Amino acid sequence: MNFFKIKTSWTNAELIPLKVCIATAYLLVGAYFHTLVHTWYVPVLILFGITMVWSVYAWLTKMKKPS
Numbered sequence: 001m002n003f004f005k006i007k008t009s010w011t012n013a014e015l016i017p018l019k020v021c022i023a024t025a026y027l028l029v030g031a032y033f034h035t036l037v038h039t040w041y042v043p044v045l046i047l048f049g050i051t052m053v054w055s056v057y058a059w060l061t062k063m064k065k066p067s
Contacts, residue, residue, distance in 0.1 A: 021051035
């Protein structure tokens with residue numbers, strides 16, 4: 001299983017959804033500790049879901065592309 005040994009190169013534009021996904025995950029964690037962030041919980045959760053699916057799709061298509 002060479003899943004973790006596959007090398008891919010990413011441009012900055014391709015990393016944007018991944019970075020947004022990680023940032024929204026931090027906001028979701030923060031939602032449990034602050035009421036201000038808790039009011040934005042549903043939009044942040046939706047944004048996290050969209051960017052997570054987008055990032056995984058981009059990663060899988062990058063892995064399937066021949067180098």
